[in-house]
């Protein structure tokens with residue numbers, strides 16, 4: 640029994656205080672899609688890995704599913720440096736970067752643009768700090784790059800008839816880790832300044848309380864959605880033309896659904912058993928995350944077969960050329 644004054648009592652009090660501190664200092668809701676949503680997204684994607692990809696991946700459904708929530712396990716204040724460094728990886732407030740099109744392909748180019756904007760802004764300049772804007776597409780492409788590099792190693796080891804057990808483990812880790820971000824981005828509230836309560840003009844009277852984010856992605860999903868509910872919506876993977884540009888388009892698509900989340904919340908869609916509309920919406924968003932993940936895996940696998948050009952142009956140059964082509968209507972592939 641924990642009686643007042645006993646050491647167990649004090650210990651329990653300490654736990655409660657730690658939890659309160661954790662909640663107070665949490666700048667963003669703790670998880671996206673909660674444990675269940677992330678696990679399901681990774682699991683369903685792994686189950687849909689095509690036969691043209693390595694068999695060991697299709698056999699790693701349990702491991703890949705486990706890794707879905709992995710970056711949410713890095714948010715404890717007990718590992719401050721980790722929590723601090725990676726929390727902005729889970730979201731991007733697209734409203735804050737509407738002036739930056741296309742987004743630069745590298746994290747540090749993005750930082751520089753944001754700091755320039757901050758320096759020229761008088762109204763809430765700190766809103767443009769990279770860690771406030773969020774780095775979602777950058778971490779995604781960084782983990783995508785790790786996966787692709789590991790696939791390349793795997794191909795080379797196989798070609799040389801060398802053991803592949805170690806690189807297979809690396810591939811499973813990167814593939815599972817990548818799933819977290821592809822999943823986060825399908826949650827519309829990870830793409831907006833309205834991430835947890837409506838902000839700005841509100842003629843429709845959407846909730847301004849700070850609870851919609853977790854209510855939707857956490858308890859609602861856990862109580863009402865199973866992997867089998869959205870698995871049939873996920874199709875065979877397609878090779879992406881330009882993973883970064885395609886991923887940005889996917890984020891924008893998700894952000895176009897922000898108001899829908901608020902409409903559903905207003906209609907009681909995420910309370911208890913919710914509504915059929917909320918179920919339909921949520922299963923389609925989970926499927927979108929799962930499809931994007933599967934497409935990224937598939938594209939990384941195919942791209943890993945490409946030889947590395949001797950004088951590879953930096954991706955920024957390629958992106959710049961594409962942007963120019965868009966503006967000048969030039970025919971550049």
Ligand SMILES: [Zn+2]
Pocket residue numbers: 670671710711729819823
């Ligand atoms: Zn997340």
